[in-house]
Amino acid sequence: xSQAISVAHARAIIESSEDAILSKDREGVITFWNQGAExxxxxxxxxxxxxxxxxxxxxxxxxxxxxxxxTILAGGRVEHYETERRRKDGSLVVVSLxxxxxxxxxxxxxxxxxxxxxxxxxxxxxxxxxxxQRLTQALSREISTVRVAGLLVEEAVPAxxxxxxxxxxxxxxxxxxxxxxLHGYSEVRLEDxxxxxxxxxxxxxxVVRTGFPAWSSSSRDAKDRWPDLAETRFRFESxxxxxxxxxxxxxxxxxxxxxxxxxxxxxxxGFMLAMAQQAANALERTKLHELERRARDQLAFIARASExxxxxxxxxxxxxxxxxxxxxxxxxWCVVHLVEEDGLRAVALAHADxxxxxxxxxxxxxxxxxxxxxxGLTAVIASGEPEIYPEITDEMIAEAARDEEHLAILxxxxxxxxxxxxxxxxxxxxxxxxxxxxxxxxxYGEEDLTFALELARHAALAIDNSRSYLREHQAAVxxxxxxxxxxxxxxxxxxxxxxxxxxxxxxxxxxxxYDAIDLGxxxxxxxxxxxxxxxxxxxxxxxxxxxxxxxxxxxxxxPAKTAARVDRLLSGLEGDEMATMLLLRFDASNHRAEFVxxxxxxxxxxxxxxxxxxxxxxxxxxLGLMLEEPRPSASRELAPGSTVLLYTDGLIERRGExxxxxxxxxxxxxxxxxxxxxxxxxEIIEATAPQAADDVAxxxxxxx
Amino acid sequence: xxxxAATGLSASAERATTPAGAAAAxxxxxxxxDLATVERFEEALDERxxxxxIVDLGxxxxxxxxxxxxxxxxxAARTASDLGTELVVAPGSAVERVLEMSGLLEELGARADxxxxxxxxxxxxxxxxxxx
Numbered sequence: 001x002s003q004a005i006s007v008a009h010a011r012a013i014i015e016s017s018e019d020a021i022l023s024k025d026r027e028g029v030i031t032f033w034n035q036g037a038e039x040x041x042x043x044x045x046x047x048x049x050x051x052x053x054x055x056x057x058x059x060x061x062x063x064x065x066x067x068x069x070x071t072i073l074a075g076g077r078v079e080h081y082e083t084e085r086r087r088k089d090g091s092l093v094v095v096s097l098x099x100x101x102x103x104x105x106x107x108x109x110x111x112x113x114x115x116x117x118x119x120x121x122x123x124x125x126x127x128x129x130x131x132x133q134r135l136t137q138a139l140s141r142e143i144s145t146v147r148v149a150g151l152l153v154e155e156a157v158p159a160x161x162x163x164x165x166x167x168x169x170x171x172x173x174x175x176x177x178x179x180x181x182l183h184g185y186s187e188v189r190l191e192d193x194x195x196x197x198x199x200x201x202x203x204x205x206x207v208v209r210t211g212f213p214a215w216s217s218s219s220r221d222a223k224d225r226w227p228d229l230a231e232t233r234f235r236f237e238s239x240x241x242x243x244x245x246x247x248x249x250x251x252x253x254x255x256x257x258x259x260x261x262x263x264x265x266x267x268x269x270g271f272m273l274a275m276a277q278q279a280a281n282a283l284e285r286t287k288l289h290e291l292e293r294r295a296r297d298q299l300a301f302i303a304r305a306s307e308x309x310x311x312x313x314x315x316x317x318x319x320x321x322x323x324x325x326x327x328x329x330x331x332x333w334c335v336v337h338l339v340e341e342d343g344l345r346a347v348a349l350a351h352a353d354x355x356x357x358x359x360x361x362x363x364x365x366x367x368x369x370x371x372x373x374x375x376g377l378t379a380v381i382a383s384g385e386p387e388i389y390p391e392i393t394d395e396m397i398a399e400a401a402r403d404e405e406h407l408a409i410l411x412x413x414x415x416x417x418x419x420x421x422x423x424x425x426x427x428x429x430x431x432x433x434x435x436x437x438x439x440x441x442x443x444y445g446e447e448d449l450t451f452a453l454e455l456a457r458h459a460a461l462a463i464d465n466s467r468s469y470l471r472e473h474q475a476a477v478x479x480x481x482x483x484x485x486x487x488x489x490x491x492x493x494x495x496x497x498x499x500x501x502x503x504x505x506x507x508x509x510x511x512x513x514y515d516a517i518d519l520g521x522x523x524x525x526x527x528x529x530x531x532x533x534x535x536x537x538x539x540x541x542x543x544x545x546x547x548x549x550x551x552x553x554x555x556x557x558x559p560a561k562t563a564a565r566v567d568r569l570l571s572g573l574e575g576d577e578m579a580t581m582l583l584l585r586f587d588a589s590n591h592r593a594e595f596v597x598x599x600x601x602x603x604x605x606x607x608x609x610x611x612x613x614x615x616x617x618x619x620x621x622x623l624g625l626m627l628e629e630p631r632p633s634a635s636r637e638l639a640p641g642s643t644v645l646l647y648t649d650g651l652i653e654r655r656g657e658x659x660x661x662x663x664x665x666x667x668x669x670x671x672x673x674x675x676x677x678x679x680x681x682x683e684i685i686e687a688t689a690p691q692a693a694d695d696v697a698x699x700x701x702x703x704x
Numbered sequence: 705x706x707x708x709a710a711t712g713l714s715a716s717a718e719r720a721t722t723p724a725g726a727a728a729a730x731x732x733x734x735x736x737x738d739l740a741t742v743e744r745f746e747e748a749l750d751e752r753x754x755x756x757x758i759v760d761l762g763x764x765x766x767x768x769x770x771x772x773x774x775x776x777x778x779x780a781a782r783t784a785s786d787l788g789t790e791l792v793v794a795p796g797s798a799v800e801r802v803l804e805m806s807g808l809l810e811e812l813g814a815r816a817d818x819x820x821x822x823x824x825x826x827x828x829x830x831x832x833x834x835x836x
Contacts, residue, residue, distance in 0.1 A: 532773040534739070576780065578773045580806065599772075599806040621807040625776065655736065655766045659801045694768075 042088030139282035149181035169252035172445030309462035323350035333436035493588035497677035511538030512697035522588035528646035570624035608641035650696035713741035715748035734763030737771035756788035
């Protein structure tokens with residue numbers, strides 16, 4: 001014998017080979033069958049030899065055998081051909097085939113040898129690598145947490161060969177796990193299991209606490225290990241729970257559920273851990289993305305809110321505007337309460353649905369302090385500390401309800417999560433803003449609270465500003481009124497009526513004034529004036545002018561001299577004040593009027609016949625300019641029954657027209673107005689004072 | 705609060721020379737001279753600094769008592785600093801009517817056009833209480 005091995009030796013090697021080795025003749029009848037073939041296909045040599053090769057071929061692969069056979073008969077070879085074959089028990093197996101021709105003595109092909117290898121496992125591994133890669137790619141495109149979690153469960157269930165999967169994430173309060181996605185649990189809806197405690201005896205809770213995966217091959221084992229599982233409605237035999245981890249900790253977990261009892265191979269465990277890790281990376285990224293977007297949105301919102309807050313001087317209007325911008329961006333509901341003398345008042349309320357606004361309005365009316373149904377409002381105002389209720393439970397609502405009806409309304413409103421932040425400046429809390437999440441099911445966390453506090457800080461400043469503005473405005477108006485005559489003299493010779501109208505909020509009180517003085521002996525002075533400037537300074541100068549004019553008048557100083565003295569007085573005051581004034585002295589003994597008009601529009605007279613004319617003449621520049629030249633005065637007879645109208649420029653001044661047009665309008669209104677003085681004055685003002693843009697003073701004097 | 709939206713006041717400046725060859729600046733205003741815009745008015749004059757000035761109110765459509773006061777103040781302050789200041793007010797305009805009614809048209813020495821205002825700057829000594 002040479003070095004060639006014996007046929008027997010070769011046969012022994014072939015017989016014991018791990019690979020399945022068989023041969024078939026030209027017609028496809030099996031002629032050889034080793035132990036490996038028996039292990040792979042389930043047939044013994046006795047059962048297989050003599051049968052046609054088609055016993056191994058599944059119907060959908062029938063044509064394939066013909067192709068292989070043709071290749072072999074033509075002298076070719078088939079290498080590592082991956083296909084499926086059928087076992088004796090009918091199950092399919094993935095195999096790699098290498099088929100070679102067997103030649104007879106005349107080199108003619110007499111049959112074929114087939115070496116088959118079971119590649120089910122390696123195919124699965126390759127398939128998993130492929131699935132993992134696909135998952136990673138898909139995850140990289142997602143920018144929302146919910147989408148990432150949804151994609152994970154959808155892809156992971158078939159990839160892991162599981163029947164169902166769910167994803168839970170630790171919520172902002174760190175105490176609960178919230179389910180964000182699930183797939184394959186036909187009997188469970190997400191809302192039934194929205195959250196459960198991290199401290200619970202559940203697989204997911206344990207995995208999050210420990211950071212290690214948990215594997216359970218049977219429901220009996222699972223119920224022993226996690227007693228709380230009995231209360232859930234998950235009915236599966238085995239489960240795998242793997243953590244979602246970042247560098248620091250497990251922030252969530254994925255549960256894979258299987259209907260059958262099963263063990264998890266090292267390879268399967270590795271695959272599930274790898275999928276979870278890819279998802280964890282994607283979730284970390286989306287969280288960052290969401291935080292950034294939120295920060296951007298919040299900045300934009302604060303900017304918009306600041307604009308709104310600065311748009312009105314009326315605190316109630318300001319707060320209503322704030323509540324309106326807060327919905328729906330920050331809350332589904334926004335209610336603002338202010339502390340007032342008789343308790344809390346809801347000054348602003350906004351909801352996305354106008355019908356609900358009305359509903360809540362009714363609630364406020366019927367249960368006036370109902371907002372403390374959320375427990376915290378009174379406490380927040382007392383302490384100045386904000387409160388946050390990430391989750392409003394039905395127990396909390398039931399506890400807060402006054403009666404059944406109240407409870408029903410509260411339930412209908414559907415509170416989900418609530419924040420109450422104080423409105424405070426200088427350490428004094430004067431109100432609170434309540435943000436309510438309802439149908440959006442937004443869950444407020446620490447970041448939301450920080451944002452709400454920032455918003456409240458802006459709002460409090462705006463309210464404080466408008467309040468102090470209103471206070472000052474009110475003080476100026478009060479001072480102005482206090483400096484005007486409390487009542488006009490009642491004398492037989494003349495009849496008088498006067499009125500002062502302050503400008504509305506948003507326009508500072510001006511320095512308009514009037515006076516009427518009985519000098520005795522049938523002499524009367526009537527005066528109207530306008531001090532330049534606004535607010536408290538103008539009002540106080542007006543007071544000094546009025547006192548001075550009064551004193552000069554009682555000395556019976558002629559009107560022109562009075563004007564000259566007031567001019568000097570005003571020039572001597574600090575600042576460069578200026579004032580206009582019309583002073584008319586009526587002498588009842590001869591019915592003559594002497595008047596001086598310093599920078600002031602002319603008085604009007606309604607003659608006994610009804611004609612309205614200007615009192616011409618007597619004009620000079622305003623007071624406060626220190627005129628060296630004497631001021632002129634003019635005089636005119638006022639027939640019995642004549643009525644004189646003195647007024648300030650608020651009654652004649654309009655944008656876009658010449659002042660003469662304003663005087664003409666005033667003349668017409670005066671001509672039309674009633675006979676009786678007070679209604680006459682009211683009608684004139686009604687007809688000519690355009691808006692509350694400027695303050696207005698007017699005085700009527702009728703000669704008996 | 706219901707006051708019509710203030711239309712504001714705009715100012716434009718240019719150089720000019722008086723008939724006698726003195727340098728002057730012309731500041732022309734357009735819009736409303738009122739409580740809301742007096743600050744803008746005063747800034748525009750201050751920007752010109754220490755120079756003879758023509759204040760052209762030809763484009764001013766509305767003036768209230770705050771505006772009048774600002775005119776008086778500006779003129780007084782500049783006169784005190786010995787700076788020539790002349791006003792140009794279009795005859796028959798809303799501004800002219802208000803100044804007239806306030807008895808200030810002559811007091812402020814308002815001129816009908818720029819040429820007469822420039823000429824008035826030359827006549828300034830003795831102190832111009834210019835009359836038309």
